[in-house]
Amino acid sequence: MKAKAVGTFITALALSISASIASANTALPERLIPNPVGVSEEFAKFVESKQPAKSVSSPQTTEEWIALQTQFDAAMSEVTRLGMKKHGVTFEKKSIGGVDTFLVMPKNVSPEFEGVRFVHIHGGAFVFGGGEAGLGEAAWIANGLGVEVISIDYRQPPLHPYPAALEDTVAVWKELIKTQSPNATALFGSSAGGNLTLTTTLKLQQQGLPTPGVLFAGTPATDLKYTSDTWHTLQGLDPLGAREGVIDGTFALYSNGADLAHPLLSPVYAEIKDFPPTIFISGTRDLLLSDTVRMHRVLRTANIETDLHIYDGQSHGDYVRGLNYDFPESDDALREIRMFFDKHLN
Amino acid sequence: MKAKAVGTFITALALSISASIASANTALPERLIPNPVGVSEEFAKFVESKQPAKSVSSPQTTEEWIALQTQFDAAMSEVTRLGMKKHGVTFEKKSIGGVDTFLVMPKNVSPEFEGVRFVHIHGGAFVFGGGEAGLGEAAWIANGLGVEVISIDYRQPPLHPYPAALEDTVAVWKELIKTQSPNATALFGSSAGGNLTLTTTLKLQQQGLPTPGVLFAGTPATDLKYTSDTWHTLQGLDPLGAREGVIDGTFALYSNGADLAHPLLSPVYAEIKDFPPTIFISGTRDLLLSDTVRMHRVLRTANIETDLHIYDGQSHGDYVRGLNYDFPESDDALREIRMFFDKHLN
Numbered sequence: 001m002k003a004k005a006v007g008t009f010i011t012a013l014a015l016s017i018s019a020s021i022a023s024a025n026t027a028l029p030e031r032l033i034p035n036p037v038g039v040s041e042e043f044a045k046f047v048e049s050k051q052p053a054k055s056v057s058s059p060q061t062t063e064e065w066i067a068l069q070t071q072f073d074a075a076m077s078e079v080t081r082l083g084m085k086k087h088g089v090t091f092e093k094k095s096i097g098g099v100d101t102f103l104v105m106p107k108n109v110s111p112e113f114e115g116v117r118f119v120h121i122h123g124g125a126f127v128f129g130g131g132e133a134g135l136g137e138a139a140w141i142a143n144g145l146g147v148e149v150i151s152i153d154y155r156q157p158p159l160h161p162y163p164a165a166l167e168d169t170v171a172v173w174k175e176l177i178k179t180q181s182p183n184a185t186a187l188f189g190s191s192a193g194g195n196l197t198l199t200t201t202l203k204l205q206q207q208g209l210p211t212p213g214v215l216f217a218g219t220p221a222t223d224l225k226y227t228s229d230t231w232h233t234l235q236g237l238d239p240l241g242a243r244e245g246v247i248d249g250t251f252a253l254y255s256n257g258a259d260l261a262h263p264l265l266s267p268v269y270a271e272i273k274d275f276p277p278t279i280f281i282s283g284t285r286d287l288l289l290s291d292t293v294r295m296h297r298v299l300r301t302a303n304i305e306t307d308l309h310i311y312d313g314q315s316h317g318d319y320v321r322g323l324n325y326d327f328p329e330s331d332d333a334l335r336e337i338r339m340f341f342d343k344h345l346n
Numbered sequence: 347m348k349a350k351a352v353g354t355f356i357t358a359l360a361l362s363i364s365a366s367i368a369s370a371n372t373a374l375p376e377r378l379i380p381n382p383v384g385v386s387e388e389f390a391k392f393v394e395s396k397q398p399a400k401s402v403s404s405p406q407t408t409e410e411w412i413a414l415q416t417q418f419d420a421a422m423s424e425v426t427r428l429g430m431k432k433h434g435v436t437f438e439k440k441s442i443g444g445v446d447t448f449l450v451m452p453k454n455v456s457p458e459f460e461g462v463r464f465v466h467i468h469g470g471a472f473v474f475g476g477g478e479a480g481l482g483e484a485a486w487i488a489n490g491l492g493v494e495v496i497s498i499d500y501r502q503p504p505l506h507p508y509p510a511a512l513e514d515t516v517a518v519w520k521e522l523i524k525t526q527s528p529n530a531t532a533l534f535g536s537s538a539g540g541n542l543t544l545t546t547t548l549k550l551q552q553q554g555l556p557t558p559g560v561l562f563a564g565t566p567a568t569d570l571k572y573t574s575d576t577w578h579t580l581q582g583l584d585p586l587g588a589r590e591g592v593i594d595g596t597f598a599l600y601s602n603g604a605d606l607a608h609p610l611l612s613p614v615y616a617e618i619k620d621f622p623p624t625i626f627i628s629g630t631r632d633l634l635l636s637d638t639v640r641m642h643r644v645l646r647t648a649n650i651e652t653d654l655h656i657y658d659g660q661s662h663g664d665y666v667r668g669l670n671y672d673f674p675e676s677d678d679a680l681r682e683i684r685m686f687f688d689k690h691l692n
C-alpha cells in the first residue's frame with residue numbers, strides 16, 4: 001500500500017477546512033486504461049472492435065468541408081443501410097412543409113403507435129449525417145419501438161448555417177401537427193440531434209406553438225462553448241476524439257458568428273418553463289456526459305419531469321450502435337425510452 | 347485543425363463495421379486537466395480550495411489500522427462538529443436494539459417530518475467514520491430537510507468485519523419500526539454508507555422484514571470487485587485517490603475473506619425484486635460514478651422507481667460538503683432528495 005494513496009484518501013474523507021493551496025489544473029501522468037469490464041460481454045466485444053483513428057486531411061475551405069461531408073455521409077449511409085436491412089426497416093423520401101424528410105417504417109407497427117409518427121432530428125455535429133446517413137437512429141427507434149418516424153433532413157453548413165436547421169425542424173413540426181396531436185408525438189435525436197431536439201422545442205415555445213408530448217435527448221450537445229468538464233476529463237477515452245479541431249470547426253461553421261451562449265445554440269443557458277418531459281442517455285466514457293448531465297440539471301431545477309440513464313463504459317452515442325450490433329445495453333436503452341414515452345404521451 | 351482529430355471523429359460517427367484491431371487498453375498521454383467551469387462560482391472555489399494529498403504512512407497491522415482510524419476519525423469529527431455548529435444541529439447518544447446510535451436533531455423540524463426519524467448509515471470505506479466522525483451527512487440531511495435522524499454507529503473492522511455492520515443496521519431497524527411506520531421511514535447513506543443502505547435493505551428482504559419507504563444511496567460502493575470503469579478513467583481527478591492501496595485494504599478488512607461478489611457485499615450482483623424507490627447522486631469526477639450508475643441500471647432493469655442525479659465536476663461525495671461550505675449544488679441535491687422522499691414516503 002502506497003503512503004500517497006492513504007494520504008489522498010484521508011484528505012478526501014476528512015473534508016479538510018484548513019488553509020490550502022489554490023490550483024486551477026490537475027496534472028495527470030501517462031496512463032493505460034483497461035477496457036470496461038462491468039458491461040455485457042457483447043458490449044465489451046463491441047468496444048474491442050472499435051477501429052483506431054485514421055488520419056484524414058483537415059478541411060480548410062467550403063469546398064473541402066463539402067468533400068469531407070460527402071465522403072463521411074457516404075460511409076455512414078452504407079452502415080445505416082446494413083442496419084436497416086438487418087431489421088427490415090424501410091424508408092421513403094417525403095417533403096413536409098417544404099422541407100426534405102424521410103418516412104422511416106418498421107417491419108411491424110405496435111398497436112399503441114398506429115396512426116402516429118414520431119419525429120427524429122439526426123446528429124453529426126450539425127455538419128454531417130445529411131440524407132440517408134442520418135437515418136440510423138430513426139431506424140433504431142422505429143424498429144425498437146415499432147413506430148413510424150419522420151426523420152428531418154434539415155439544411156446544414158457550410159452552405160446553410162444556424163438558424164436554417166431550426167427553421168426546417170419548426171416548419172416540419174408545424175405541418176405535422178395539423179394531422180396528429182402534438183401531445184401524442186415524441187421528438188428525439190442524439191448529439192447535435194439532441195441539441196436540435198431541445199432548441200427546436202425552445203423555438204416552438206418562443207413562437208407560441210404546441211410542443212411535443214415527450215423528448216428523448218441522447219447525449220445532447222448543450223453547451224457549444226468549451227465549458228463542460230468531460231471534454232477534458234474523458235479525452236482519449238471516446239472515439240469522438242478531441243474538442244479541438246474538427247468539432248470546434250463544425251460548431252463554428254454552424255453558429256456562423258452568432259453568440260455560442262445563445263439558448264438556441266446552447267440550451268443549457270435557456271430559461272426553462274413548462275418544458276416537455278425529457279429522457280437523457282449518456283455513458284461514463286462519453287465526451288458529452290457533462291453536456292448531458294448539465295442539461296438534466298437545468299430541466300430539474302425548473303421541476304421538469306426527466307429521466308437520466310448513464311451506461312458504464314459507453315462512449316458518445318454507443319447505444320445507437322444497437323442497430324448494427326447486438327448488445328443488451330442498447331435494448332435496455334430502448335426499453336427505457338419506450339417506458340418514458342408510454343408514461344408521458346397521450 | 348489536426349488531421350488526427352478529424353480521423354477519430356469520422357471513425358466514431360461512421361460506426362465502422364469493417365474489420366478492426368482488437369485492443370484491450372487505451373493509452374493516455376500525460377495531461378493537464380483544467381478545473382471544472384460549468385459549475386457554480388461557489389463550487390468552483392471549493393474545488394480550488396481542496397487540499398493536495400498529504401503523505402500518511404500505510405497501516406500494516408491491526409494496531410496500525412486502529413491508529414489510522416483514530417487519527418482520521420478525530421480529524422473528521424472536528425470538521426463535522428464545525429458544520430453542525432454552523433447550522434445549530436445537535437446530537438445525543440442513544441442505544442437502540444443494543445447498538446450504538448446518535449440521535450441527530452435539526453434546529454427546526456419540518457411539520458411534515460414531525461414524529462418520524464430517518465435512518466442514516468455513515469460512510470468511510472467501512473473502516474472509518476465511527477463515532478461522531480460519521481455524523482456529517484446525518485446533520486446535512488437533518489438540517490436540510492428538517493428531520494430527526496438516527497445515525498447508526500455500526501461496528502467496524504479491523505475488529506468487527508462483515509457481517510457485523512449489517513447485523514447492527516438490521517437490529518436498529520427492527521427496533522425502530524416497532525414505534526414508527528417503515529413506509530414513512532427513509533434509509534440513507536453515501537459511499538460505504540450507500541453500500542450498507544442497499545445491502546441492509548437486501549438483508550431485510552431476506553429476513554422477511556419490512557423495508558424502508560424510500561432510499562437515498564449517495565455515490566454508493568456497489569461492486570467491491572475492481573470492475574467499475576471510473577476507478578480507472580477518473581483516477582487522479584478525485585481526491586479519493588486510487589483504488590489500489592488503502593481502499594483495497596479497507597475492502598479486504600471489511601469482507602474478511604468472504605466472496606466480494608456476494609450481493610450483501612456487492613449489491614450490483616443482487617437479484618432485485620420489490621425494492622424501495624431509490625435516489626442516487628454522483629458526479630462526473632466521482633471514482634464511484636460507475637458503481638453508482640451500474641446499481642441504478644440494476645434497479646431499473648427490475649422496474650424499480652429511481653432517480654439519478656449527476657453533478658458536473660463533482661468528486662466523491664462532494665454534495666455532502668454543503669454542511670461546511672455554501673454552494674448551490676449541495677442545496678440542489680437536498681431539494682432533489684426532499685422531493686423524492688416526499689413523493690415516495692407515506
